[in-house]
Amino acid sequence: MTADTTTATGAGAGASAWTERPTTPEGWLERARQVATTLAADAVERDRALAVPTAEVALLKDSGLVTLLGPTEFGGGGQDWTTALRVIRAVSAGDGSIGQLIGYHYLWFWAVRLVGTPEQIAAVEQQATQESWFFGGAVNPRDADLAITIEQGHEDGELVYRGEKSFSTGGRISDVTVLEGVIEGTEKHVFAIVPTDQPAIQFKGDWDALGQRLTESGGVVIDGVRVPWAAAAGYVETEQGWEFLPRVYNTLNVPLIQLIFANIYLGIAEGALATAGAYTRERTRPWPYTPDLKESATQEFHILETYGELRSKLWAAEALTERAATLIEAINAHADSVTEAERGEAEVVIAAAKQVAIDTGLEIGTRVYDVTGARATASSVGLDIFWRNIRTHSLHDPIAHKRAEVGRYALLGELPEPTWYT
Numbered sequence: 001m002t003a004d005t006t007t008a009t010g011a012g013a014g015a016s017a018w019t020e021r022p023t024t025p026e027g028w029l030e031r032a033r034q035v036a037t038t039l040a041a042d043a044v045e046r047d048r049a050l051a052v053p054t055a056e057v058a059l060l061k062d063s064g065l066v067t068l069l070g071p072t073e074f075g076g077g078g079q080d081w082t083t084a085l086r087v088i089r090a091v092s093a094g095d096g097s098i099g100q101l102i103g104y105h106y107l108w109f110w111a112v113r114l115v116g117t118p119e120q121i122a123a124v125e126q127q128a129t130q131e132s133w134f135f136g137g138a139v140n141p142r143d144a145d146l147a148i149t150i151e152q153g154h155e156d157g158e159l160v161y162r163g164e165k166s167f168s169t170g171g172r173i174s175d176v177t178v179l180e181g182v183i184e185g186t187e188k189h190v191f192a193i194v195p196t197d198q199p200a201i202q203f204k205g206d207w208d209a210l211g212q213r214l215t216e217s218g219g220v221v222i223d224g225v226r227v228p229w230a231a232a233a234g235y236v237e238t239e240q241g242w243e244f245l246p247r248v249y250n251t252l253n254v255p256l257i258q259l260i261f262a263n264i265y266l267g268i269a270e271g272a273l274a275t276a277g278a279y280t281r282e283r284t285r286p287w288p289y290t291p292d293l294k295e296s297a298t299q300e301f302h303i304l305e306t307y308g309e310l311r312s313k314l315w316a317a318e319a320l321t322e323r324a325a326t327l328i329e330a331i332n333a334h335a336d337s338v339t340e341a342e343r344g345e346a347e348v349v350i351a352a353a354k355q356v357a358i359d360t361g362l363e364i365g366t367r368v369y370d371v372t373g374a375r376a377t378a379s380s381v382g383l384d385i386f387w388r389n390i391r392t393h394s395l396h397d398p399i400a401h402k403r404a405e406v407g408r409y410a411l412l413g414e415l416p417e418p419t420w421y422t
Contacts, residue, residue, distance in 0.1 A: 036094025092267025136170020
């Protein structure tokens with residue numbers, strides 16, 4: 001699934017701040033919290049500066065988080081999606097942009113398992129783990145597909161990608177980029193992993209959104225990226241030529257990324273509650289114009305009630321996303337025999353988790369001001385970053401369609417058909 005990936009820039013340089021890698025899910029989650037603490041210290045300043053997150057990705061590599069899903073025999077963490085999703089949530093609490101980056105990285109790292117051949121899976125996971133590749137992706141379905149032409153001159157010919165995408169998360173700070181296109185004159189879609197640093201990939205550097213400002217999600221021009229047939233994900237050579245081997249498991253990319261989204265939002269909401277809580281304890285003043293005077297804001301009944309309500313809603317939303325993760329794990333346990341019903345039922349629960357995560361996250365991002373006070377609106381406090389981040393990314397695809405998917409299941413027993421967004 002790679003095209004000369006030995007030229008990709010992979011592992012970060014310099015001595016690691018962590019001398020040992022965790023060996024348990026709890027250890028990896030603690031590592032993610034440590035990374036989040038580091039990120040949170042200057043998240044607002046970095047957001048305001050709209051800087052390229054080079055140092056942040058170096059931190060993810062240095063901590064070992066980029067190889068969390070990699071095989072242990074090659075130095076990876078060997079963890080499952082339950083742990084990966086919790087890590088995404090933890091990192092997002094420190095910086096939503098970097099939580100998105102690591103979440104998308106995990107999706108594209110895993111994509112070879114979904115669509116690749118056994119040989120491709122083994123080769124990609126070994127090299128990606130050993131060299132600590134950081135993955136980006138230029139796969140925006142709302143844009144026209146990249147056009148793929150087949151050019152002769154090599155033994156089997158080469159696939160040549162050309163086109164443009166308005167979004168490409170990971171962009172300039174990735175080592176490899178996942179491309180998807182359609183062979184001209186056919187309906188054959190082809191995924192491939194290619195080195196990011198090559199003249200045929202030109203990033204526009206035009207990402208300047210309301211939130212998630214450090215995700216390197218700007219546009220990209222693809223002009224002549226060459227991929228051998230052997231690197232076309234999931235394609236095998238037959239007597240009729242190169243053919244794709246479809247499986248229901250191939251369609252899990254979208255439910256997985258939608259579940260990643262839910263965990264990003266919940267992590268950001270967690271960060272909002274933590275930041276607001278610290279402000280309330282340290283700086284919010286009690287209201288003096290009431291018969292029920294309090295010595296501190298932390299004794300105010302309406303403040304305690306609000307924090308209790310928001311915390312309860314966040315715990316409930318987290319529980320739903322955890323339930324969705326168990327369905328993904330069940331599918332991964334028998335990837336070669338997963339049924340359409342299993343896939344559809346997982347997608348419905350993920351759709352429910354996503355809508356609840358958005359509703360809860362946006363409510364928390366707004367109501368934290370009710371429990372911190374007018375002075376908390378100062379730009380230096382930075383409480384705005386949490387609402388902006390969730391509001392921006394939650395528009396990825398209309399949440400109304402997720403509600404309708406769950407509604408059709410609840411009312412009619414209908415399971416959603418796989419699409420680029422379901």
